[in-house]
Amino acid sequence: MRRREGIGTSHDQPQEGAQEMSIRPKEIPETTENWAEADFKGRSKSIVTLMRGYTLVMDEPKHLGGSGEGPSPMDYQVTSLASCTAVMLERCAKDAKLEIGSLKVKSAITYSPRGIAGQEGYQSHPTEAHSEIWLEIDATEAQIEALKAEYSRRCPVYNLYKAGGCAMRETWRVNE
Secondary structure (H helix, E strand, C coil): CEECCCCCCHHHCCCCCCCCCCCCHHHCCCCCCCCEEEEEEECCEEEEEECCCEEEEECCCHHHCCCCCCCCHHHHHHHHHHHHHHHHHHHHHHHCCCCEEEEEEEEEEECCHHHHCCCCCCCCCCCEEEEEEEEEECCCHHHHHHHHHHHHHHCHHHHHHHHCCCEEEEEEEECC
């Protein structure tokens, strides 16, 4: 993924001399927008430009008619779940004043290629998602349970899957 010059928003770049700090609730906008533009190149391949200026290749595997030059849309879906889980766990831990020693997330989704192909009786969206989460953290059992609850309440990708009827499963490996 590379970043295109000249595209992005002013809040993407830290101000000179700025220090990392938490955003106070009154500074958080009520809503925001994000966008992606897909430039179709044929054979299931698109070059996608994101609002913040990043570009990426999205493609299907050769056996599905693509050129295999990049991840598929479903690959990006499962990538979003794994990475958003990690980001939101880190944010929730920070808000709870907990320090994560290490964190790794492996996510998998189950979906029907038959549904995507348009066959009756099959769903085109993921029907099950499973995340295995390895977390090293200095916290009590109650703090860990509160962290899990806060993450599942706040993670936008987790909640998008859940709202779509996807069965969400997690295996937590805490301090193992």
